Amino acid sequence: MSLISLARRGRAVALVAGALLLVPLVAEARPGGGRSSGSRGSFTNSAPPSTSTTPGGAQTFQRSAPSSPASPSMAGPAAAGAAAQAARPSFARNMMMGIGAGLLGAGLFGMLSGSGFFSGLASLAGMFGFLLQLAVIAGIVMLAIRFFRRRSEPQLAGAGAPYARQGYDAPQPQQAAARMGGFGGGAAAAAVQPQPIELSGEDFNAFERLLGEINTAYSNEDEAGLRQRTTPEMFGYFDEDLSDNARRGVADRVSDVKLLQGDLSQAWKEGDAEYATVAMRFSLINALYDRKSGKLVDGNATQTQEVSEYWTFLRERGAAWKLSGIQQAA
Numbered sequence: 112m113s114l115i116s117l118a119r120r121g122r123a124v125a126l127v128a129g130a131l132l133l134v135p136l137v138a139e140a141r142p143g144g145g146r147s148s149g150s151r152g153s154f155t156n157s158a159p160p161s162t163s164t165t166p167g168g169a170q171t172f173q174r175s176a177p178s179s180p181a182s183p184s185m186a187g188p189a190a191a192g193a194a195a196q197a198a199r200p201s202f203a204r205n206m207m208m209g210i211g212a213g214l215l216g217a218g219l220f221g222m223l224s225g226s227g228f229f230s231g232l233a234s235l236a237g238m239f240g241f242l243l244q245l246a247v248i249a250g251i252v253m254l255a256i257r258f259f260r261r262r263s264e265p266q267l268a269g270a271g272a273p274y275a276r277q278g279y280d281a282p283q284p285q286q287a288a289a290r291m292g293g294f295g296g297g298a299a300a301a302a303v304q305p306q307p308i309e310l311s312g313e314d315f316n317a318f319e320r321l322l323g324e325i326n327t328a329y330s331n332e333d334e335a336g337l338r339q340r341t342t343p344e345m346f347g348y349f350d351e352d353l354s355d356n357a358r359r360g361v362a363d364r365v366s367d368v369k370l371l372q373g374d375l376s377q378a379w380k381e382g383d384a385e386y387a388t389v390a391m392r393f394s395l396i397n398a399l400y401d402r403k404s405g406k407l408v409d410g411n412a413t414q415t416q417e418v419s420e421y422w423t424f425l426r427e428r429g430a431a432w433k434l435s436g437i438q439q440a441a
Contacts, residue, residue, distance in 0.1 A: 141365055141397045141418070142329040142437070148174040148348045149436025151388060151423045152381050153305055159376040159421050164390040165440040169421045172438065176344045305379040310387060315373070317432045318389050318424060323368045325434055326395065329353075330365040341434045342425055361399045361408050367415065368395045376421060386435065388423045 147170045151159070155175055161168040321340055328336030332353055338346050356363055373391040380386070394417050398410030419440035424432040 141363065141395065142326055142349065142352075143420070144352050145439065146174060147172045147436075147438040149342070149345050149423060149434070149438075150175050151377075151436055152379075152384065152386050152425075154377070154379075154386075154388075155436075159388040159390075159423075159438070162374045162376050162390040164372045164374050164392050165376075165419050165421065167441040169390075169438040170441055172436065174348055175436075176347075305381045305386075308378050308380045308385055310375065310378050314387065314432070315375075315389075318387070318391075318422065319370050319373070321424070321432065321434060322370060322391060322393060322422065326365045326368045330363065332362070345434050345436065356399075357402070360402050362402050363399055364397070366396045369393060371417065383428045385426045386423060387426075387432075388421055388436075390419070390421050390440070392417060392419045394418075 149172065151157075155172060158171065159169050325337065325340050327333075328340065329349060334346075334350065334353075337349050341349065352363075370391060370393045373389055373393075375387065376390050377388040378386065394415045396411070396413065396415055398412045399408040400406065401408055421436075421438040421440065422434060423436040423438070425435035426432045
């Protein structure tokens with residue numbers, strides 16, 4: 112393999128691997144990152160009943176901290192952070208995907224150049240040369256990630272201030288339609304004996320208000336605002352997502368959140384804790400920006416998109432409602 116062909120193949124591998132590293136940016140936009148995270152007390156492992164807003168039901172939780180049925184909401188920040196860290200894609204897995212993509216890219220490059228899919232890899236020298244350039248690329252990427260991680264983490268508390276959107280007007284209170292859903296079984300549910308509860312118009316107004324306020328706090332990277340409106344577990348996941356965005360050098364901005372339709376899927380009480388899972392279809396504008404230049408990285412800064420999700424809220428001992436989980440509609 113000549114030095115010219117080796118350099119060309121190296122550029123092709125770098126382009127493919129670089130494109131792969133950018134894929135998680137799209138997958139982790141808006142609060143929750145389009146994933147199902149959190150818990151629903153004794154019903155964490157049970158799908159919430161479908162509603163007219165989301166007739167297809169909900170996805171199971173992808174990130175959920177283990178909790179005791181006797182105190183389903185008391186998972187501390189450390190446990191939540193550990194669960195979020197375990198759920199995050201590891202650098203090693205991303206690198207293996209990058210190497211696989213690099214091999215595929217090299218093969219495609221060979222086909223496009225007319226030399227065959229495995230051109231240049233047949234000889235032992237060519238194989239060692241190819242592995243060497245992959246190792247060099249991996250080392251450079253790892254050093255870059257460590258460098259930007261050290262620079263971005265101390266600045267996270269005030270991150271995004273230059274690009275924070277202006278004041279957000281929460282949606283006007285309106286009463287959502289309430290519908291009691293069925294309850295699932297299970298040993299955990301039997302242990303705490305959850306009981307159905309009735310909700311009032313004020314409860315549904317609170318859910319709609321939290322929808323807007325949590326999106327606003329996430330967009331502004333307002334950790335205090337998120338901590339005030341979410342359980343420790345959910346705050347841990349949001350904090351992890353915001354930290355990942357800072358390390359990648361992007362800012363996730365959400366605006367114009369409007370509830371279009373919502374109804375109750377399930378409401379129950381476990382000891383002193385009350386839960387409510389609400390199906391909501393809402394619209395918003397969501398885009399990712401480069402933290403330094405402010406340029407658009409992904410999404411659309413003007414186009415509205417619709418999202419359907421199940422949000423579970425928790426209220427303990429007569430306190431205010433807090434977000435306990437988000438599940439994507441199936």
